[in-house]
Amino acid sequence: TGIFDISSFATIPALFWASSFDVLGGRYMAGWSPNYVTADGTVNLSSSGLGIDTTVTGGTSGWSDMFFVPFGLSWELEQFDFTFTYGFYAPTGRYQSGADNNVGLGFWTHQFQGYGYYYPFPDKSTALMLGLTYELNSKIDDADFKPGSRFSLEWGISQYLSDRLEIMVQGGHNWQVSDDTGSDVLPEIDDVHDRKSTLAFAIGYWPLKDRLYLSGKYAFDFGISQRFKNNYWMANLILITDLLTGS
Numbered sequence: 001t002g003i004f005d006i007s008s009f010a011t012i013p014a015l016f017w018a019s020s021f022d023v024l025g026g027r028y029m030a031g032w033s034p035n036y037v038t039a040d041g042t043v044n045l046s047s048s049g050l051g052i053d054t055t056v057t058g059g060t061s062g063w064s065d066m067f068f069v070p071f072g073l074s075w076e077l078e079q080f081d082f083t084f085t086y087g088f089y090a091p092t093g094r095y096q097s098g099a100d101n102n103v104g105l106g107f108w109t110h111q112f113q114g115y116g117y118y119y120p121f122p123d124k125s126t127a128l129m130l131g132l133t134y135e136l137n138s139k140i141d142d143a144d145f146k147p148g149s150r151f152s153l154e155w156g157i158s159q160y161l162s163d164r165l166e167i168m169v170q171g172g173h174n175w176q177v178s179d180d181t182g183s184d185v186l187p188e189i190d191d192v193h194d195r196k197s198t199l200a201f202a203i204g205y206w207p208l209k210d211r212l213y214l215s216g217k218y219a220f221d222f223g224i225s226q227r228f229k230n231n232y233w234m235a236n237l238i239l240i241t242d243l244l245t246g247s
Contacts, residue, residue, distance in 0.1 A: 003043070003044040004041065004042075004043055004228070005041065005042045005043075005044075006039060006040070006041040006042075006228065007039070007040050007041075008037060008038060008039035008040070009037070009038045009039075010035055010036065010037045010038075010064075011035065011036045012033060012034075012035040012036075013033065013034065013035075014031060014032070014033035015031060015032050015033070016029060016030070016031035016069070017029060017030055017031065017244070018074070023073060024073060025075060026073035026074050026075040026082075026084075027073065027074045027075075027076075028071075028072070028073060029069070029072040029073070029074060029085075030069055030070055030071065030072065031068075031069040031072070031087075032066070032067070032068055032069070033066065033067040033068075034063060034064075034066045034067075034092075035063070035064050035065075035066075035067075036061070036062070036063050036064070037061065037062070037064045037103055038059070038060075038061040039059060039060055039061070039103075040057070040058070040059040041057065041058055041059065042055060042056070042057045043055070043056045043057075044056075058100060060100070060101040060102070060103055061103065062093065062094050062101075062103040063092065063093060063094075063103065064092075064093035064103045064104050065089045065090060065091055065092055065093045065104045065105055066089070066090050066092045067087060067088070067089050067090075068087060068088055069085050069086070069087040070086065070087070071085065071086045072084065072085035072086070072087075073085075079118060079119050079120070080116065080117065080118055080119070081116070081117040081119075082114075082115070082117075083113075083114070083115045083116075084112075084113065084114050084115075085112075085113045086110075086111070086113075087110075087111045087113070088108060088109060088110050088111060089105070089108065089109040089111070090108060091104050091105060091106050091107055091108060091141060092104065093105070095141065096142065097140065097142050097143045105140075106140045106141045106142070106143075107137055107138045107139060107140045107141065107146075107147065108137070108138040109135050109136070109137050109138075110135070110136045110137075111133060111134070111135050111136075112133070112134045112136075113131065113132070113133045113134075114131065114132050114133075115129065115130070115131040115132075116129070116130050116131075117129050125159065125160040126157075126158070126159050126160075127156075127157070127158040128155075128156075128157055129154070129155060129156040129157075129158070129170075130153075130154070130155050131152075131153070131154040131155070132151075132152070132153060132154075133151070133152040133154070134149065134150075134151055134152075135149060135150040135151075135152075136149050137149065137150075139182065140184075143184045144182040144183040144184045145180065145181075145182040145184040145185055146180065146182050147180055148176045148177065148178040148179050148180050148181075149176070149177050149178045150174055150175065150176050150177060151174070151175050151177045152172060152173065152174045152175075153172065153173050154170070154171065154172040154173075155170070155171050155172070156168060156169065156170040156171070157169050157170075163209065164205055164206040164207075164209060165203075165204075165205050166203070166204040166205070166215075167202070167203050167204075168200075168201070168202040168203070168204070168217075169199075169200070169201055169202075170199075170200040170201075170202065170217075170219075171198060171199050171200065172197065172198045173195075173196075173197045173198075173223075174195060174196055174197075174198075175193065175195045176193035176194045176195065176226075177193070179191060179193075189226065192225075192226055193225075193226075194225055194226035194227050195223065195224070195225045195226075195227070196221050196222075196223060196224050196225070196227045196229075197221065197222050197223040198219050198220070198221050198222075199219065199220060199222070200217050200218065200219035200220075200232075201217070201219075202215055202216065202217035202218075202234075203215065203216055204216075204236075210240065211239070211240050212237075212238070212239055212240075213236075213237070213238040213239075213240075214235075214236070214237055214238075215235070215236045215238075216233075216234065216236075217232070217233070217234040217235075217236070218231075218232065218233055218234075219231070219232040219234070220232070
């Protein structure tokens with residue numbers, strides 16, 4: 001039997017720009033996000049029949065794959081907001097098949113996302129969110145292995161208790177929707193599709209109204225197949241700079 005215990009920390013700065021002009025009736029946006037990760041792991045292997053009881057520890061850190069959003073559009077209506085983005089993960093992180101210090105995945109991922117928000121009340125203090133994401137992957141750089149495509153459905157409920165304080169419940173479901181392909185795919189998993197679901201609880205606050213936003217979130221995975229089960233603690237800081245407009 002094998003027991004894996006992994007802890008990790010990630011810092012993910014992101015820079016996004018929203019235009020002052022419209023494209024197809026929606027506001028154009030673009031963004032870029034690198035991320036730095038640190039991970040430590042422990043693997044315990046044991047077999048009473050073979051007399052094996054071994055524990056192996058290790059860790060790695062570095063800049064992982066970068067995320068680029070060259071195209072996004074957002075439409076704002078009286079009771080609805082809609083957003084569409086195309087983005088991609090570039091394999092900029094350190095990766096080599098079989099290495100024990102990888103921080104990247106070694107392949108490109110093209111990501112198409114659509115999100116909708118509904119505000120049932122005129123003051124928009126309550127928001128209901130539904131999001132869809134489709135991921136299309138390339139072949140791994142130094143292996144004959146192309147990961148299957150994935151589809152995600154996300155949902156959320158947000159409630160402002162005041163003009164600054166927000167509480168949220170969020171969830172997501174991610175499914176592999178096509179087979180892994182290539183000669184390096186293990187026969188025992190070549191027709192197995194991974195999946196996982198996530199549930200999160202969050203709270204947010206505007207110390208500086210419409211300028212600085214802070215939030216904290218706890219999330220956990222369930223319904224796992226061929227994936228690690230994760231528990232997350234997240235802290236987010238959003239600063240609206242208005243560097244280009246001054247308003």
